[in-house]
Amino acid sequence: MLLSGCADNPGKPGGQGFKSPQARGSEGFQGERMKIDVTKHKLVPEHVLLSDTESKDVLKKYNVSRDSLPQIPVTDPCARMLGAKPGQIIKIIRRSQTAGSFTAYRMVVEA
Amino acid sequence: MAKTTEKLKETVQKELEKMKIHIPESVVDKLVARIGRKKVSIKDLRNVLKEVAEKFAQHMIEPGEAVGIVTAQSIGEPGTQMTMRTFHYAGVAEMNVTLGLPRLIEIVDARKTPSTPMMEIHLLPKFRDDRKKVGKIASEIEITKIIDIAEVETDITNMQVIIKPDLKKIRKKEITMDNIKEKLLEKGYEIESNKSTISIKSEPSYRKLHALATEIKVMKIKGKDGVSRALIKKEPEGYVIYTEGSNFAKVLEIDGVDQTTTTTNNIYEIFEVLGIEAARNAIIDEASKTLQEQGLNVDIRHIMLVADLVTNKGTVESIGRHGVSGKKSSVLARAAFEITVNHLLNAGVVGEDEPLVGVTENIIVGQPISLGTGVVQLVYKPKR
Numbered sequence: 001m002l003l004s005g006c007a008d009n010p011g012k013p014g015g016q017g018f019k020s021p022q023a024r025g026s027e028g029f030q031g032e033r034m035k036i037d038v039t040k041h042k043l044v045p046e047h048v049l050l051s052d053t054e055s056k057d058v059l060k061k062y063n064v065s066r067d068s069l070p071q072i073p074v075t076d077p078c079a080r081m082l083g084a085k086p087g088q089i090i091k092i093i094r095r096s097q098t099a100g101s102f103t104a105y106r107m108v109v110e111a
Numbered sequence: 112m113a114k115t116t117e118k119l120k121e122t123v124q125k126e127l128e129k130m131k132i133h134i135p136e137s138v139v140d141k142l143v144a145r146i147g148r149k150k151v152s153i154k155d156l157r158n159v160l161k162e163v164a165e166k167f168a169q170h171m172i173e174p175g176e177a178v179g180i181v182t183a184q185s186i187g188e189p190g191t192q193m194t195m196r197t198f199h200y201a202g203v204a205e206m207n208v209t210l211g212l213p214r215l216i217e218i219v220d221a222r223k224t225p226s227t228p229m230m231e232i233h234l235l236p237k238f239r240d241d242r243k244k245v246g247k248i249a250s251e252i253e254i255t256k257i258i259d260i261a262e263v264e265t266d267i268t269n270m271q272v273i274i275k276p277d278l279k280k281i282r283k284k285e286i287t288m289d290n291i292k293e294k295l296l297e298k299g300y301e302i303e304s305n306k307s308t309i310s311i312k313s314e315p316s317y318r319k320l321h322a323l324a325t326e327i328k329v330m331k332i333k334g335k336d337g338v339s340r341a342l343i344k345k346e347p348e349g350y351v352i353y354t355e356g357s358n359f360a361k362v363l364e365i366d367g368v369d370q371t372t373t374t375t376n377n378i379y380e381i382f383e384v385l386g387i388e389a390a391r392n393a394i395i396d397e398a399s400k401t402l403q404e405q406g407l408n409v410d411i412r413h414i415m416l417v418a419d420l421v422t423n424k425g426t427v428e429s430i431g432r433h434g435v436s437g438k439k440s441s442v443l444a445r446a447a448f449e450i451t452v453n454h455l456l457n458a459g460v461v462g463e464d465e466p467l468v469g470v471t472e473n474i475i476v477g478q479p480i481s482l483g484t485g486v487v488q489l490v491y492k493p494k495r
Binding site for chain 1: 135136137138139140363364370371372374381383384385386387388389392393396411412415419422423424425426
Protein backbone atom coordinates (compact mmCIF):
# COMPACT_ATOMS: atom_id res chain seq x y z
CA MET A 1 0.00 0.00 0.00
CA LEU A 2 1.43 3.35 -0.92
CA LEU A 3 1.00 6.48 1.11
CA SER A 4 -0.58 8.52 -1.65
CA GLY A 5 0.45 12.14 -2.07
CA CYS A 6 -1.28 14.55 0.27
CA ALA A 7 -2.54 17.95 -0.71
CA ASP A 8 -0.02 20.73 -0.37
CA ASN A 9 -2.11 22.65 2.12
CA PRO A 10 -1.02 24.61 5.18
CA GLY A 11 -1.39 22.93 8.55
CA LYS A 12 -4.48 23.20 10.69
CA PRO A 13 -5.07 26.55 12.38
CA GLY A 14 -4.35 26.93 16.06
CA GLY A 15 -2.51 23.70 16.52
CA GLN A 16 1.09 22.66 16.17
CA GLY A 17 0.06 20.23 13.46
CA PHE A 18 -0.20 16.51 13.74
CA LYS A 19 2.88 14.30 13.65
CA SER A 20 2.78 12.20 10.53
CA PRO A 21 3.33 8.46 10.95
CA GLN A 22 6.82 8.71 9.50
CA ALA A 23 7.85 11.32 12.06
CA ARG A 24 6.75 9.13 14.95
CA GLY A 25 9.68 6.82 15.02
CA SER A 26 9.57 3.56 16.88
CA GLU A 27 6.41 4.29 18.84
CA GLY A 28 3.10 3.99 17.08
CA PHE A 29 1.66 1.33 14.88
CA GLN A 30 3.79 -1.41 13.38
CA GLY A 31 4.51 -0.64 9.78
CA GLU A 32 0.91 0.07 8.79
CA ARG A 33 0.79 2.59 6.01
CA MET A 34 -2.56 4.05 5.23
CA LYS A 35 -3.63 5.14 1.79
CA ILE A 36 -4.81 8.57 2.85
CA ASP A 37 -3.51 10.90 5.54
CA VAL A 38 -6.88 11.37 7.22
CA THR A 39 -5.57 13.89 9.70
CA LYS A 40 -5.25 16.48 6.96
CA HIS A 41 -8.96 16.48 6.09
CA LYS A 42 -10.87 19.54 7.17
CA LEU A 43 -13.44 17.48 9.09
CA VAL A 44 -10.82 15.72 11.24
CA PRO A 45 -9.64 17.47 14.43
CA GLU A 46 -6.25 16.94 16.04
CA HIS A 47 -5.92 13.60 17.85
CA VAL A 48 -3.19 13.09 20.46
CA LEU A 49 -2.39 9.81 22.18
CA LEU A 50 -1.87 10.30 25.91
CA SER A 51 0.80 8.55 27.92
CA ASP A 52 -0.14 6.55 31.01
CA THR A 53 0.73 9.40 33.38
CA GLU A 54 -1.06 11.97 31.26
CA SER A 55 -4.11 9.70 31.16
CA LYS A 56 -4.15 9.32 34.93
CA ASP A 57 -3.90 13.10 35.34
CA VAL A 58 -6.92 13.61 33.10
CA LEU A 59 -8.98 11.02 34.96
CA LYS A 60 -8.05 12.63 38.26
CA LYS A 61 -8.78 16.14 37.03
CA TYR A 62 -12.33 15.24 36.01
CA ASN A 63 -12.79 12.70 38.78
CA VAL A 64 -14.09 10.01 36.43
CA SER A 65 -13.39 6.38 35.79
CA ARG A 66 -11.92 5.27 32.48
CA ASP A 67 -15.14 3.53 31.45
CA SER A 68 -17.28 6.63 31.70
CA LEU A 69 -15.33 8.45 29.00
CA PRO A 70 -16.64 8.60 25.44
CA GLN A 71 -15.21 5.82 23.33
CA ILE A 72 -13.33 5.40 20.08
CA PRO A 73 -12.83 2.01 18.42
CA VAL A 74 -9.33 0.63 17.79
CA THR A 75 -10.25 0.39 14.12
CA ASP A 76 -10.95 4.13 13.85
CA PRO A 77 -8.67 5.60 11.14
CA CYS A 78 -7.35 8.29 13.50
CA ALA A 79 -6.80 5.79 16.29
CA ARG A 80 -4.92 3.56 13.86
CA MET A 81 -2.66 6.38 12.78
CA LEU A 82 -1.69 6.87 16.40
CA GLY A 83 -1.20 3.17 16.98
CA ALA A 84 -3.62 3.28 19.90
CA LYS A 85 -4.35 0.20 21.96
CA PRO A 86 -7.52 -0.59 23.95
CA GLY A 87 -7.49 1.14 27.31
CA GLN A 88 -5.46 4.13 26.19
CA ILE A 89 -6.92 7.61 26.11
CA ILE A 90 -6.87 9.91 23.11
CA LYS A 91 -7.06 13.67 23.53
CA ILE A 92 -9.00 15.42 20.78
CA ILE A 93 -8.66 19.14 20.20
CA ARG A 94 -11.74 20.30 18.35
CA ARG A 95 -12.48 23.57 16.63
CA SER A 96 -15.79 24.70 18.08
CA GLN A 97 -18.17 27.31 16.73
CA THR A 98 -19.21 28.27 20.22
CA ALA A 99 -16.01 28.04 22.22
CA GLY A 100 -13.23 28.50 19.69
CA SER A 101 -11.44 25.36 20.73
CA PHE A 102 -12.45 22.51 23.01
CA THR A 103 -10.55 19.45 24.24
CA ALA A 104 -12.41 16.16 24.46
CA TYR A 105 -11.16 12.76 25.54
CA ARG A 106 -12.00 9.32 24.19
CA MET A 107 -11.01 5.94 25.54
CA VAL A 108 -9.92 3.36 23.00
CA VAL A 109 -12.07 0.23 22.96
CA GLU A 110 -12.15 -3.03 21.07
CA ALA A 111 -14.30 -2.75 17.94
CA MET B 112 -1.44 44.41 13.00
CA ALA B 113 -1.92 40.68 13.31
CA LYS B 114 1.37 40.30 15.10
CA THR B 115 0.40 42.50 18.03
CA THR B 116 -2.95 40.72 18.48
CA GLU B 117 -1.18 37.36 18.47
CA LYS B 118 1.31 38.52 21.06
CA LEU B 119 -1.49 39.97 23.15
CA LYS B 120 -3.40 36.71 22.93
CA GLU B 121 -0.34 34.79 24.06
CA THR B 122 0.15 37.16 27.00
CA VAL B 123 -3.48 36.79 27.99
CA GLN B 124 -3.31 33.00 27.85
CA LYS B 125 -0.10 32.95 29.88
CA GLU B 126 -1.68 35.12 32.56
CA LEU B 127 -4.77 32.91 32.60
CA GLU B 128 -2.60 29.88 33.20
CA LYS B 129 -0.76 31.60 36.02
CA MET B 130 -4.03 32.67 37.59
CA LYS B 131 -5.47 29.17 37.07
CA ILE B 132 -8.59 30.55 35.41
CA HIS B 133 -10.13 28.98 32.36
CA ILE B 134 -11.78 31.12 29.70
CA PRO B 135 -12.72 29.63 26.34
CA GLU B 136 -10.71 30.66 23.32
CA SER B 137 -13.59 32.48 21.64
CA VAL B 138 -13.96 34.75 24.66
CA VAL B 139 -10.22 35.39 24.73
CA ASP B 140 -10.40 36.34 21.05
CA LYS B 141 -13.16 38.83 21.74
CA LEU B 142 -11.21 40.31 24.64
CA VAL B 143 -8.09 40.67 22.56
CA ALA B 144 -10.07 42.38 19.79
CA ARG B 145 -11.57 44.76 22.34
CA ILE B 146 -8.21 45.69 23.82
CA GLY B 147 -6.85 46.31 20.36
CA ARG B 148 -3.71 48.39 20.41
CA LYS B 149 -4.24 49.98 23.82
CA LYS B 150 -1.40 49.51 26.24
CA VAL B 151 -2.44 47.47 29.27
CA SER B 152 -0.34 46.80 32.34
CA ILE B 153 -0.15 43.27 33.69
CA LYS B 154 -1.94 44.32 36.87
CA ASP B 155 -4.81 45.85 34.94
CA LEU B 156 -4.93 42.85 32.67
CA ARG B 157 -5.24 40.52 35.63
CA ASN B 158 -8.12 42.53 37.04
CA VAL B 159 -9.86 42.49 33.68
CA LEU B 160 -9.38 38.74 33.36
CA LYS B 161 -10.81 38.18 36.82
CA GLU B 162 -13.91 40.14 35.92
CA VAL B 163 -14.25 38.38 32.59
CA ALA B 164 -14.01 35.01 34.29
CA GLU B 165 -16.70 35.99 36.79
CA LYS B 166 -19.03 37.23 34.09
CA PHE B 167 -18.41 34.09 32.08
CA ALA B 168 -19.22 31.90 35.05
CA GLN B 169 -22.55 33.70 35.42
CA HIS B 170 -23.34 33.03 31.77
CA MET B 171 -22.59 29.32 31.83
CA ILE B 172 -25.35 26.77 31.86
CA GLU B 173 -25.99 25.54 35.39
CA PRO B 174 -24.99 21.99 36.21
CA GLY B 175 -28.13 19.83 36.23
CA GLU B 176 -29.95 21.89 33.60
CA ALA B 177 -32.22 19.54 31.66
CA VAL B 178 -30.34 20.17 28.47
CA GLY B 179 -31.61 17.06 26.71
CA ILE B 180 -35.24 18.08 26.88
CA VAL B 181 -34.42 21.63 25.80
CA THR B 182 -32.50 20.27 22.82
CA ALA B 183 -35.28 17.88 21.88
CA GLN B 184 -37.85 20.64 21.92
CA SER B 185 -35.57 23.12 20.15
CA ILE B 186 -35.07 20.75 17.24
CA GLY B 187 -38.54 19.21 17.31
CA GLU B 188 -40.50 22.44 17.24
CA PRO B 189 -38.98 23.76 14.00
CA GLY B 190 -39.29 20.21 12.71
CA THR B 191 -43.05 20.59 12.70
CA GLN B 192 -42.63 23.50 10.34
CA MET B 193 -40.66 21.54 7.79
CA THR B 194 -42.33 20.14 4.72
CA MET B 195 -42.64 16.40 4.54
CA ARG B 196 -42.24 16.41 0.81
CA THR B 197 -38.86 16.67 -0.81
CA PHE B 198 -38.50 18.92 -3.79
CA HIS B 199 -35.85 19.36 -6.40
CA TYR B 200 -32.71 21.19 -5.42
CA ALA B 201 -32.75 24.32 -7.52
CA GLY B 202 -29.06 24.95 -6.98
CA VAL B 203 -26.70 22.32 -8.25
CA ALA B 204 -27.43 21.55 -11.89
CA GLU B 205 -30.30 19.03 -12.26
CA MET B 206 -29.33 17.11 -9.14
CA ASN B 207 -31.95 15.61 -6.90
CA VAL B 208 -31.01 15.76 -3.22
CA THR B 209 -33.13 14.86 -0.21
CA LEU B 210 -33.96 17.97 1.78
CA GLY B 211 -35.94 18.97 4.83
CA LEU B 212 -37.61 16.61 7.24
CA PRO B 213 -36.85 13.34 5.39
CA ARG B 214 -33.16 14.22 5.35
CA LEU B 215 -33.17 15.14 9.04
CA ILE B 216 -34.81 11.79 9.79
CA GLU B 217 -32.09 10.03 7.79
CA ILE B 218 -29.38 11.74 9.81
CA VAL B 219 -30.96 11.03 13.17
CA ASP B 220 -31.73 7.43 12.25
CA ALA B 221 -28.06 6.96 11.30
CA ARG B 222 -28.98 5.35 8.00
CA LYS B 223 -26.00 3.64 6.42
CA THR B 224 -26.91 4.93 2.94
CA PRO B 225 -28.82 8.17 2.40
CA SER B 226 -31.51 8.14 -0.26
CA THR B 227 -29.59 10.63 -2.42
CA PRO B 228 -25.90 10.10 -1.76
CA MET B 229 -23.80 12.87 -3.21
CA MET B 230 -20.13 13.80 -3.22
CA GLU B 231 -18.53 17.20 -3.63
CA ILE B 232 -15.10 16.56 -5.07
CA HIS B 233 -12.52 19.30 -4.96
CA LEU B 234 -9.27 19.14 -6.88
CA LEU B 235 -5.73 20.04 -6.02
CA PRO B 236 -4.94 23.72 -6.63
CA LYS B 237 -2.79 22.96 -9.64
CA PHE B 238 -5.63 21.17 -11.44
CA ARG B 239 -8.49 23.36 -10.31
CA ASP B 240 -8.62 25.47 -13.47
CA ASP B 241 -7.64 22.79 -15.97
CA ARG B 242 -10.95 21.80 -17.55
CA LYS B 243 -9.42 18.90 -19.45
CA LYS B 244 -7.75 17.36 -16.42
CA VAL B 245 -10.94 17.81 -14.43
CA GLY B 246 -12.85 16.06 -17.20
CA LYS B 247 -10.42 13.15 -17.08
CA ILE B 248 -10.84 12.76 -13.36
CA ALA B 249 -14.61 12.93 -13.72
CA SER B 250 -14.58 10.07 -16.24
CA GLU B 251 -12.43 8.07 -13.81
CA ILE B 252 -15.21 8.39 -11.30
CA GLU B 253 -18.45 8.17 -13.25
CA ILE B 254 -19.42 4.58 -14.01
CA THR B 255 -19.16 3.56 -17.65
CA LYS B 256 -20.82 0.29 -18.58
CA ILE B 257 -20.12 -1.72 -21.69
CA ILE B 258 -23.53 -0.81 -23.04
CA ASP B 259 -22.54 2.88 -22.90
CA ILE B 260 -19.67 2.48 -25.31
CA ALA B 261 -20.52 -0.56 -27.43
CA GLU B 262 -23.26 -2.46 -29.12
CA VAL B 263 -23.96 -5.85 -27.58
CA GLU B 264 -25.61 -8.36 -29.85
CA THR B 265 -26.61 -11.95 -29.42
CA ASP B 266 -25.49 -14.21 -32.23
CA ILE B 267 -27.93 -17.09 -32.08
CA THR B 268 -26.44 -19.10 -34.91
CA ASN B 269 -23.05 -19.31 -33.23
CA MET B 270 -24.33 -19.16 -29.64
CA GLN B 271 -22.15 -16.18 -28.76
CA VAL B 272 -22.41 -12.61 -27.61
CA ILE B 273 -20.78 -10.03 -29.85
CA ILE B 274 -19.49 -6.72 -28.54
CA LYS B 275 -19.00 -3.95 -31.11
CA PRO B 276 -17.30 -0.96 -29.48
CA ASP B 277 -18.21 2.45 -30.84
CA LEU B 278 -14.85 3.98 -31.70
CA LYS B 279 -15.95 7.58 -31.16
CA LYS B 280 -17.41 6.90 -27.73
CA ILE B 281 -14.40 4.85 -26.72
CA ARG B 282 -11.98 7.58 -27.62
CA LYS B 283 -14.06 10.17 -25.79
CA LYS B 284 -13.97 8.15 -22.59
CA GLU B 285 -10.28 7.34 -23.04
CA ILE B 286 -10.84 3.60 -23.15
CA THR B 287 -9.21 1.17 -25.57
CA MET B 288 -10.23 -2.19 -26.97
CA ASP B 289 -7.52 -3.70 -24.83
CA ASN B 290 -9.06 -2.16 -21.70
CA ILE B 291 -12.32 -3.93 -22.49
CA LYS B 292 -10.58 -7.22 -23.23
CA GLU B 293 -8.60 -6.97 -19.96
CA LYS B 294 -11.73 -6.34 -17.93
CA LEU B 295 -13.50 -9.32 -19.49
CA LEU B 296 -10.53 -11.59 -18.91
CA GLU B 297 -10.31 -10.36 -15.29
CA LYS B 298 -13.89 -11.42 -14.77
CA GLY B 299 -13.11 -14.84 -16.15
CA TYR B 300 -14.77 -14.76 -19.54
CA GLU B 301 -13.22 -16.54 -22.46
CA ILE B 302 -13.06 -14.16 -25.36
CA GLU B 303 -12.15 -14.12 -28.99
CA SER B 304 -11.47 -10.87 -30.68
CA ASN B 305 -10.52 -9.18 -33.88
CA LYS B 306 -9.82 -5.52 -34.70
CA SER B 307 -13.34 -4.28 -34.23
CA THR B 308 -15.32 -6.85 -32.26
CA ILE B 309 -15.07 -9.10 -29.24
CA SER B 310 -17.08 -12.26 -28.97
CA ILE B 311 -17.81 -14.51 -26.03
CA LYS B 312 -19.07 -18.03 -26.43
CA SER B 313 -22.06 -18.99 -24.41
CA GLU B 314 -23.40 -22.36 -23.34
CA PRO B 315 -25.84 -23.89 -25.82
CA SER B 316 -29.06 -22.62 -24.29
CA TYR B 317 -31.12 -19.63 -25.38
CA ARG B 318 -31.73 -18.63 -21.77
CA LYS B 319 -28.06 -18.75 -20.87
CA LEU B 320 -27.17 -16.76 -23.98
CA HIS B 321 -29.66 -14.05 -23.07
CA ALA B 322 -28.45 -14.00 -19.45
CA LEU B 323 -24.86 -13.66 -20.65
CA ALA B 324 -25.78 -10.75 -22.90
CA THR B 325 -27.48 -8.94 -20.01
CA GLU B 326 -24.47 -9.53 -17.78
CA ILE B 327 -22.13 -8.10 -20.35
CA LYS B 328 -24.31 -5.07 -21.05
CA VAL B 329 -24.23 -3.82 -17.45
CA MET B 330 -20.63 -4.70 -16.75
CA LYS B 331 -18.56 -1.80 -15.42
CA ILE B 332 -15.63 -0.78 -17.55
CA LYS B 333 -14.61 2.41 -15.88
CA GLY B 334 -15.49 4.40 -12.80
CA LYS B 335 -15.95 3.82 -9.10
CA ASP B 336 -18.70 1.57 -7.77
CA GLY B 337 -21.73 3.45 -6.62
CA VAL B 338 -21.20 6.62 -8.60
CA SER B 339 -23.82 6.91 -11.28
CA ARG B 340 -23.20 10.45 -12.50
CA ALA B 341 -20.48 13.06 -12.31
CA LEU B 342 -21.13 16.72 -13.10
CA ILE B 343 -18.52 19.38 -13.44
CA LYS B 344 -19.40 22.84 -12.23
CA LYS B 345 -17.42 26.03 -12.35
CA GLU B 346 -17.18 27.66 -8.95
CA PRO B 347 -15.29 30.83 -7.98
CA GLU B 348 -12.26 28.89 -6.76
CA GLY B 349 -12.13 26.52 -9.69
CA TYR B 350 -13.92 23.48 -11.09
CA VAL B 351 -15.75 21.17 -8.70
CA ILE B 352 -17.14 17.72 -9.47
CA TYR B 353 -20.52 16.84 -8.02
CA THR B 354 -21.57 13.19 -8.16
CA GLU B 355 -24.79 11.30 -7.81
CA GLY B 356 -23.82 8.31 -5.75
CA SER B 357 -20.95 8.13 -3.33
CA ASN B 358 -17.76 6.10 -2.95
CA PHE B 359 -15.72 8.22 -0.62
CA ALA B 360 -12.84 5.84 -0.01
CA LYS B 361 -12.12 5.13 -3.66
CA VAL B 362 -12.52 8.71 -4.85
CA LEU B 363 -10.09 10.10 -2.28
CA GLU B 364 -7.40 7.83 -3.69
CA ILE B 365 -7.62 9.27 -7.19
CA ASP B 366 -4.68 11.34 -8.35
CA GLY B 367 -5.52 15.02 -8.44
CA VAL B 368 -8.33 14.90 -5.91
CA ASP B 369 -7.93 17.24 -2.95
CA GLN B 370 -7.96 14.90 0.03
CA THR B 371 -8.51 17.68 2.53
CA THR B 372 -11.70 19.29 1.26
CA THR B 373 -13.51 16.62 -0.73
CA THR B 374 -16.64 15.56 1.10
CA THR B 375 -19.76 13.43 0.87
CA ASN B 376 -23.19 13.53 2.47
CA ASN B 377 -22.96 9.85 3.37
CA ILE B 378 -22.18 10.06 7.08
CA TYR B 379 -21.40 6.38 7.39
CA GLU B 380 -18.71 6.62 4.72
CA ILE B 381 -17.17 9.58 6.50
CA PHE B 382 -17.11 7.50 9.67
CA GLU B 383 -15.42 4.59 7.92
CA VAL B 384 -12.82 6.65 6.09
CA LEU B 385 -12.09 9.58 8.39
CA GLY B 386 -13.10 8.39 11.85
CA ILE B 387 -15.69 9.11 14.52
CA GLU B 388 -14.75 12.75 15.19
CA ALA B 389 -15.07 13.57 11.51
CA ALA B 390 -18.44 11.82 11.50
CA ARG B 391 -19.51 13.97 14.43
CA ASN B 392 -18.60 17.12 12.52
CA ALA B 393 -20.33 15.82 9.42
CA ILE B 394 -23.53 15.19 11.39
CA ILE B 395 -23.44 18.72 12.76
CA ASP B 396 -22.81 20.19 9.31
CA GLU B 397 -25.50 18.15 7.56
CA ALA B 398 -28.17 18.74 10.21
CA SER B 399 -27.38 22.46 10.38
CA LYS B 400 -27.51 22.78 6.62
CA THR B 401 -30.81 20.90 6.42
CA LEU B 402 -32.44 23.17 8.99
CA GLN B 403 -30.98 26.37 7.55
CA GLU B 404 -32.12 25.52 4.04
CA GLN B 405 -35.66 25.38 5.36
CA GLY B 406 -35.18 28.83 6.83
CA LEU B 407 -35.14 27.54 10.42
CA ASN B 408 -32.71 28.95 12.91
CA VAL B 409 -31.75 26.35 15.51
CA ASP B 410 -28.83 27.16 17.81
CA ILE B 411 -25.94 24.93 16.93
CA ARG B 412 -25.54 23.81 20.56
CA HIS B 413 -28.62 21.65 20.28
CA ILE B 414 -27.34 19.94 17.17
CA MET B 415 -23.94 19.53 18.79
CA LEU B 416 -25.56 17.74 21.70
CA VAL B 417 -27.35 15.33 19.40
CA ALA B 418 -24.16 14.68 17.45
CA ASP B 419 -22.24 14.06 20.68
CA LEU B 420 -24.87 11.61 21.87
CA VAL B 421 -24.94 9.74 18.58
CA THR B 422 -21.13 9.39 18.44
CA ASN B 423 -20.49 8.79 22.12
CA LYS B 424 -19.90 5.04 21.87
CA GLY B 425 -17.37 5.40 19.10
CA THR B 426 -19.70 4.46 16.25
CA VAL B 427 -22.59 6.30 14.66
CA GLU B 428 -25.64 5.04 16.56
CA SER B 429 -29.22 5.84 15.70
CA ILE B 430 -31.38 7.60 18.27
CA GLY B 431 -34.08 4.96 18.24
CA ARG B 432 -34.45 1.58 19.87
CA HIS B 433 -31.65 0.04 17.79
CA GLY B 434 -29.16 2.60 19.03
CA VAL B 435 -28.96 5.03 21.91
CA SER B 436 -32.41 4.48 23.37
CA GLY B 437 -32.11 0.72 23.18
CA LYS B 438 -28.89 0.68 25.16
CA LYS B 439 -30.36 2.18 28.30
CA SER B 440 -29.85 -0.02 31.32
CA SER B 441 -33.25 0.78 32.79
CA VAL B 442 -35.99 -1.72 31.98
CA LEU B 443 -38.78 0.76 32.61
CA ALA B 444 -37.19 3.35 30.34
CA ARG B 445 -36.95 0.90 27.46
CA ALA B 446 -40.44 -0.41 28.08
CA ALA B 447 -41.81 3.13 28.09
CA PHE B 448 -40.13 3.87 24.78
CA GLU B 449 -41.14 1.08 22.38
CA ILE B 450 -42.08 -2.60 22.40
CA THR B 451 -43.37 -2.51 25.96
CA VAL B 452 -44.33 -6.09 26.66
CA ASN B 453 -41.15 -7.75 25.38
CA HIS B 454 -38.91 -5.70 27.64
CA LEU B 455 -41.00 -6.28 30.73
CA LEU B 456 -41.34 -9.98 30.00
CA ASN B 457 -37.63 -10.53 29.39
CA ALA B 458 -36.75 -8.56 32.49
CA GLY B 459 -39.09 -10.67 34.54
CA VAL B 460 -37.79 -13.96 33.17
CA VAL B 461 -34.16 -13.05 33.70
CA GLY B 462 -34.70 -11.31 37.01
CA GLU B 463 -33.37 -7.88 36.07
CA ASP B 464 -32.94 -5.12 38.63
CA GLU B 465 -34.17 -1.56 38.17
CA PRO B 466 -31.90 0.87 39.98
CA LEU B 467 -34.21 3.88 39.32
CA VAL B 468 -31.33 6.18 38.43
CA GLY B 469 -32.49 7.89 35.22
CA VAL B 470 -35.23 10.36 34.42
CA THR B 471 -37.93 8.26 32.76
CA GLU B 472 -38.07 5.51 35.34
CA ASN B 473 -38.29 7.96 38.25
CA ILE B 474 -41.17 9.78 36.59
CA ILE B 475 -42.98 6.50 36.10
CA VAL B 476 -42.50 5.57 39.72
CA GLY B 477 -43.24 9.06 41.02
CA GLN B 478 -39.95 10.00 42.61
CA PRO B 479 -37.96 13.21 42.10
CA ILE B 480 -35.58 13.04 39.11
CA SER B 481 -31.85 13.63 39.27
CA LEU B 482 -31.98 16.71 37.01
CA GLY B 483 -32.59 20.34 37.79
CA THR B 484 -33.60 20.75 41.44
CA GLY B 485 -33.14 17.03 41.98
CA VAL B 486 -29.44 17.20 41.24
CA VAL B 487 -28.96 18.26 44.81
CA GLN B 488 -30.00 16.37 47.89
CA LEU B 489 -30.73 18.43 50.93
CA VAL B 490 -30.13 17.17 54.42
CA TYR B 491 -31.64 18.77 57.45
CA LYS B 492 -29.13 19.43 60.19
CA PRO B 493 -30.97 20.25 63.37
CA LYS B 494 -29.56 22.94 65.64
CA ARG B 495 -28.39 21.60 68.97
